[in-house]
Amino acid sequence: MTVLIKTRKAGLILVMQERNKVAGDKLQQSYEDVPYAHLSYPQTHPDRLGMLATIMGMQPAPVTDCRVLELGCAVGGNIIPMAYGLPESRFMGIDFSPGQIKVGQNTIDSLGLKNVNLIQADILSLSEDIGEFDYIIAHGVYSWTPEPVRERLMQICKENLAPDGVAYVSFNAYPGWRMQGTMRDMMLYHTRHIEKPRDRLEKAQNLIGFLAKSVNVKDQYGVFLNAYTSLLNVYNQFDIQRRRNVQEDEFGLLHDDLEEVNDAFYFHEVVEHASRHGLQYLIDADFSKSMISNLKQETAETLLNMSKNVIALEQYMDFLRNCNFRQILLCHKEIDVNRLVKADESWLSKLYAASHARPVTDKINIQDNSNLKIQSTDDAEFSTDHPVTKAALIYLFRSSPKSISLAELLDEVVQGIHNKESAFPDKTAIESDTLILLDNLLSAFSINIKLVELRLYEPPYTTTASEKPLASRIAQWQAQHGLAKVTNLRHEMLDLLHLSGFLLPYLNGENDRDALLKIMHELVQQEAVTLTDKDGQVTDEETIHNILKQELEKNLQWLGRVALLES
Ligand SMILES: C[S@@+](CC[C@H](N)C(=O)[O-])C[C@H]1O[C@@H](n2cnc3c(N)ncnc32)[C@H](O)[C@@H]1O
Known part of the structure; x- marks a missing residue:
């Protein structure tokens, strides 16, 4: 009898293991x-993780000298630019896809990077011996892998994470x-007999497009379908409409919605899962998402009354916002997390700010x-009547995109308000202004991080092009390989403007402006670049020369403004 039950159980486990396999x-x-x-993804960068940990009272490893592990690193699009920007830190990327690891390794070899190692391995069979890491990143993995992999992922986050x-x-x-x-269910049904990925994506988009057109755009379903169609169009631009050299092998976002495994979870379920592994929730990587102060006072008070702890509170906030994606940070259970984040003078020596x-x-x-009043590109607003803060915000705006250490910022702006040359500076007023x-x-x-951004370090880039301009080698490589977007030295992805891609x-760092102009002329001659004005294609040599000269300066200035140039 006992044997029979055991066999049945074992059989079930075997079937499940086989299914998972x-x-x-x-x-x-x-x-x-x-x-x-x-x-x-800037929100996964050790600078962002370390900064959030710092304001939550932790003492994370310095970004410029840390150890980073990325699980499910794919072709290394995230980890390689990080390693490039932080040459003294060490990076390890894991992915079970040999093809993607090979693409990533080729990138690393061609850039000559020595501080990043990509390993082809299954998360499931990864041994604890891979070492200890200050930052562990798993972006786009948890929902896209079967349960045993998720289990191992949490184990690694516990076992291989530094204290x-x-x-x-x-x-x-x-x-x-x-x-x-x-939407996913309908697309999966519609493409169930189609094998070729491109055909699947196209057919799936056609279905959603058809549905969106055919329902009443004003009813709830119509609004959602139309919003989803725009999302699919963004995917499309991202991966299919390459600027040039369309590359089969970079056709990726198909995986997000049509992948074999794609499970969603409530926030509290993932936090409970982490807790079973000895980890606790720290904060969302999108800090504003965790902030109850961003809600109307009445709403905030009601939610606070409903919630007995921070997990319940954030779960209710997800209900309120109909949240569909979370990026949570975890740390060891033993850490005493400072959940009432308050401005602290120690930040002066630790943090940088940009606006x-x-x-x-x-x-x-x-x-x-x-x-x-200041306004971000996505219309978030902040206003203040505090003189030192006003001066600081203006100073940051003028220095953008550069970030300034808080100590330096204070030094710059306090001088104008409190006469520092005075023999008797009002120390109490300065201290009070500092805290405000x-x-x-x-x-x-x-x-909103686009109003004021806090950081732990200022990446080395220059905003003005030198005599022989030098761009980030990552961006050079990405442009050479025809990618529609490049990563800047602040780890942000940008659409290339004007002729920048060329x-x-x-x-x-070897070509001066004359040499660059000559190259641009050659590109026009080879018809890689076509110049047009209101009358059509420009063919007159002198006009072409003048346009290219102007374009060169315009593009160099833009590259400087968006943190793509090195000194
Ligand atoms: C949705 S993609 C996300 C890629 C990347 N992290 C990003 O967000 O751009 C998931 C990645 O995880 C990898 N992956 C899935 N299951 C894995 C496993 N069991 N072991 C290692 N890698 C895995 C896939 O090969 C793929 O590259």
């Missing part, structure tokens, strides 16, 4: 057939994913009590 094999093959795109380390895990979240999941938001107040007066400034910077950052590979 088949799912795993199919998954691996799908990334072999269609590798993931080269994508970089003050931070792990990043992203996943598709309920309740928002429910609606997106129905890319523009002042939208007509007449700016720093000294009086009038308000200064830090508090205001934190408030703006809490609303220019980038030649910005190697």
Whole structure:
């Protein structure tokens, strides 16, 4: 009798293991057939993880000298630019797809990077011996792998994380994913007999396009279908419409919605999973998402009354926002996390700030009590009447995209408000202003990182092109390989502007402006670049020369503004 039960159980486990193996094999093959795109994510960068850990009271490893592990690194689109930008830090990427690891390794070899190692291995069979890491990143993995892999992923986040380390895990979240999941179900049904990935994507898009056109655009379903169609169009631009040299092997986002495995979870479920492995929730990588202060006061109070702890609170906030994707940070259970984040003077020596938001107040007066309002590119706003903060925001705006150490920022702006030359500086007023400034910077950052960005270090880039301009070698490589987007030295992905994509590979520090102009002329002669004006194609030599000269300066200035140039 006992033997019978045992056999049955073992049989069930075997069947499940076999199913998982088949799912795993199919998954691996799908990334072999269609590798993931080269994508970089600033929210996974050790600078972002370390900065958030710092303001939550932890003492994470310095970004410029740390150890980073990325699970499911694909072709290395995230980890390789990180390694390039942080030459003293060490990076290891794991992926079970041999084809993707080979692409990544070729990139590393051609850039000559010595601080990054890509390993072809299954997360399931990864041994603990891979070492200890200060930052562990698993972006786009948890929802896209079967349960045993998710289990091992959490184990690795526990076993291989340094005591003050931070792990990043992203996943598709309920309740928002429910609606997106129905789109996936319909697309899977519609493409169930189609093998070729491109055909599947096209057919899936056709179905959604047809549905979106055929339902009432004003009803709830119509609104959702149309929004989803726009999302699919973005995918399309990203991967199919390459600027030039369309590359089969970078056709990636197909995996996100049509992949064999794609499970969503409630926030609290993943946090509970982490907790079973001795990890605790730290904060969302999108800090503003965790901030109850961003809600209307009445809503915030009701949610606070409903929630007995921070996990419940954030779960209710997900219900409120119909959240469909989460990027959570985890740390060891034993860490005493400071959940009431308050501006702290110790930040002066640890943090940097940047602001890319523009002042939208007509007449700016720093000294009086009038308000200064700043607005981000996505319309988030912050206003203050505090003179030192106003001066700091203006200073940051003028220095953008550069970030400034908080100590330096304070030094720059406090001087104008409190006469530092005075024999008797008002120390109490300066101390009070310092705290108000830090508090205001934190408030703006809490609303939206595009208003005020906090960092742990300032990446080395220059905003002005030198005599022989030098661009980031990562971006040179990406442009050479025809990628539509490149990674800048702040780890952001950018669409290339004007002729920058053609220019980038030649910005190697060896060509002066005359040489660059000659190269641009050659590109026009070879018809790689066509110049047009209102009357059609420009053929007159002198006009071509003048346009190219202007374009060269315009492009160099733009490359400087978007952190793509090195000194
Ligand atoms: C959706 S992609 C995300 C890629 C990348 N992290 C990103 O977000 O751009 C998932 C990646 O995980 C890898 N992967 C899936 N299951 C894995 C496993 N069991 N072991 C190692 N890698 C795995 C896939 O090959 C693929 O490159």
